[in-house]
Amino acid sequence: MYDFLIVGQGIAGTTLAHQLIQKQLKVCVIDNNPSSSSSQIASGLYNPVVLKRMKKVWHADFMLETLLPYYQNIEERIDRMIIDSNQVRRIFNTPEEQNNWHTLVEDPNFKELLAKGIEENNNNTIAAPFALGRVLQSGRIKVKEYLKGSKNYFIEQHAYKEDEILYHEIHAENDSISWKNFHAKHIIFCEGHQARFNPWFSYLPFACTKGEVMTVRSEANIKHPLNGGKFILPLGDDEYKVGATYNWDELNEQTTEEGLNQLKDGWSKISSSTFELKQHSAGIRPNTKDRRPFLGTHPDHPNVHIFNGLGSRGILMAPYLAQCMVNYLLNHDYLHPEMDISRFNED
Numbered sequence: 001m002y003d004f005l006i007v008g009q010g011i012a013g014t015t016l017a018h019q020l021i022q023k024q025l026k027v028c029v030i031d032n033n034p035s036s037s038s039s040q041i042a043s044g045l046y047n048p049v050v051l052k053r054m055k056k057v058w059h060a061d062f063m064l065e066t067l068l069p070y071y072q073n074i075e076e077r078i079d080r081m082i083i084d085s086n087q088v089r090r091i092f093n094t095p096e097e098q099n100n101w102h103t104l105v106e107d108p109n110f111k112e113l114l115a116k117g118i119e120e121n122n123n124n125t126i127a128a129p130f131a132l133g134r135v136l137q138s139g140r141i142k143v144k145e146y147l148k149g150s151k152n153y154f155i156e157q158h159a160y161k162e163d164e165i166l167y168h169e170i171h172a173e174n175d176s177i178s179w180k181n182f183h184a185k186h187i188i189f190c191e192g193h194q195a196r197f198n199p200w201f202s203y204l205p206f207a208c209t210k211g212e213v214m215t216v217r218s219e220a221n222i223k224h225p226l227n228g229g230k231f232i233l234p235l236g237d238d239e240y241k242v243g244a245t246y247n248w249d250e251l252n253e254q255t256t257e258e259g260l261n262q263l264k265d266g267w268s269k270i271s272s273s274t275f276e277l278k279q280h281s282a283g284i285r286p287n288t289k290d291r292r293p294f295l296g297t298h299p300d301h302p303n304v305h306i307f308n309g310l311g312s313r314g315i316l317m318a319p320y321l322a323q324c325m326v327n328y329l330l331n332h333d334y335l336h337p338e339m340d341i342s343r344f345n346e347d
């Protein structure tokens, strides 16, 4: 008998599974190994500041506390380097943007997050008319490596099964769950946007968004992740990821001409270098209407749980939220009301 069946091996399911296994729990992760998913195409950036609005991410301080210790521990566990701590630079397009930065740097709330002073732009292919600001405690996790290395690790631990879970094959009793020949005390759905079709959780107000990214080869010689409307992320060997688009209406994983044009424009606004298109992908982010995650237990089924709603910031949020979820499941700790799905329960 397993303690937990986890449905989905995206960023959410992977992070939760690692933390449960670390507590010596018997876990099995079931994933249908899709060719593309939000996690598979994510750029992996973590950034505690919403650069468009110059606001701190919700619960950013807690997230930063758990972020690097967690991923460092995973590097050892899966024996792969997945952390790239090259910090994000924000391009200032106007004097106001630059002034705003100078003001925020003095704000005690941002002191630990924004580097003092500005950086001159030394790359003449980059348009940064009013220089650049550096976001401290930002960087990137190599998501594909994280997921692939973790999958291998789960296989070694006899904690992985490649399969598609069909909802009608799940039998939820009061104190156990069965699916095919698997029996567990609990099931946790970490299905990303596909939870919209889950009969236990489709009532939750998701507001998923489609996103497109492209990978290009260029001699732009960009050294740091750059945010200037769209972002450009150096991958090494003259390759860059450029993202991302947001579309609320067309929820499918097909790439579009319009998306590609937006990405190409985004590149051209930042860099005058030419580029060769290598790859173009689309995925669906599990965003939520109130912009808060979905953690907790089904109101009528005490052993059916959800860990979802990581939206556009799965890499930053997952380690902290998984810690909250584990403490909730194992110690009955309180879940913050803004993350607990009981906020949607009818009285």
Ligand SMILES: Cc1cc2nc3c(=O)[nH]c(=O)nc-3n(C[C@H](O)[C@H](O)[C@H](O)COP(=O)(O)OP(=O)(O)OC[C@H]3O[C@@H](n4cnc5c(N)ncnc54)[C@H](O)[C@@H]3O)c2cc1C
Residues within 6 Å of the ligand: 007, 008, 009, 010, 011, 012, 013, 030, 031, 032, 033, 034, 037, 038, 039, 040, 041, 042, 043, 044, 045, 046, 163, 164, 165, 166, 190, 191, 192, 193, 194, 210, 211, 212, 213, 243, 244, 245, 282, 283, 284, 285, 286, 308, 309, 310, 311, 312, 313, 314, 315, 316
């Ligand atoms: C273009 C784009 C760029 C992004 N860039 C970033 C970024 O730079 N930084 C960042 O932090 N976030 C980024 N994100 C957001 C990030 O991708 C998400 O926050 C994160 O991937 C959500 O992970 P998840 O595990 O909840 O969902 P998913 O990635 O969707 O994973 C769910 C998994 O469950 C599987 N599954 C679902 N149902 C079943 C079933 N019934 N049976 C078996 N398996 C099932 C799916 O196939 C999938 O493997 C980006 C997203 C997009 C689209």
